[in-house]
Amino acid sequence: MPGLASANVDVPSAALAAFSGLGxxxxxxxxxxxxxxxxxxxxxxxxxxxxxxxxxxxxxxxxIAAGVGGFGVVVQSVPAAVTVVRYAGAAFLLGYAILAARRAFASATLTAESAGATVALGATVATCLALTWLNPHVYLDTVVLLGAVANTYTSPDRWFLGAGAMLGSVIWFTALGYGARLLGPLFARPLAWRVLDSAIAVMMTLLAVALLLAGPSP
Structure with a gap:
């Protein structure tokens, strides 16, 4: 069929690239x-x-779109930008670790309700954006690493691989965000919140230290 021929899309190859991107x-x-x-x-x-x-x-x-489009090469060519993001990300992670530790070691009157006190939507979105865009590992994974893999594919297969990776992100974050609600009965106890916030504080601190100790890419 002329339409399919002009589209220049090998369906089995595109499907394989999409599944590879998903995985x-x-x-x-x-x-x-x-x-x-x-x-x-x-x-x-x-x-x-x-x-x-x-x-x-x-x-x-x-x-992911930036990585597939070749922006990863630009990022690698400007190490100073990566360094700035690295230090900014480390500072933010340390700050978040301190907040988590304060929640974990709050007064003995901590209740499950106070552990889950409502935070304004704007503040929540701002924190989420900072944890995403001030994390150098996000750029290394999605822009540099995935972009490098995608660009080993011929066009348009690399975009199918990118689409698969995008779908993977949507599936994962949806499952994690909404699936976590199943843990609600466990977190009805204040001790569970203390454990979670303590783990988050330790994790954020370790990630911040790792960023500070990480040298520039050779």
């Missing part, structure tokens, strides 16, 4: 990190879940 994208974002920890906490609290999931997924879609 590769999930392998990059499923690992526990600052962003996932925040989504998990918001999901458990049942607050602004849609907004948080949307911000994370849309951010990933933009970054």
């Amino acid at each position: 590769f994208g999930l392998s990059l974002i499923v690992a526990i990190g600052a962003q996932n920890a925040f989504v998990l906490r918001q999901g458990v609290r049942g607050q602004h879940i849609f907004a948080v999931v949307a911000v994370c997924a849309l951010s990933d879609i933009v970054l």
Whole structure:
């Protein structure tokens, strides 16, 4: 058929690229990190879940598109920009770790309700954006690494791979945000909030230290 021929799309090849992108994208974002920890906490609290999931997924879609489009090469050529983001991200993570630690070691009168006190939508979205865009690992994973893999494919297959990775992000953040609500009965106890916030504080601190100790890419 002339229409299919002019489209120049090999359907089996495109499908394989899309599934490869889905698997590769999930392998990059499923690992526990600052962003996932925040989504998990918001999901458990049942607050602004849609907004948080949307911000994370849309951010990933933009970054993946940039990587597939070749922006990763530009990022690698400007190490100073990566350094600035690295230090800014480390500072933000340390600040968030301190807040989590304060929640974990609050007074003995802490209740499950106060542990899940409502935070304004604007503040929640701002925190989510900072945890996403001030995290150098996000750029390295979605823009540089995934972009490098995508650009080993011929066009338009690399865009099918990118689409698969985007779908993986949407699936993961939706499942994490809304699935976390199933843990609600467990977090009806204040001790569970203390454990979660303590783990988040430790994780954020370790991530911040790792960023500070990481040198520029050779």
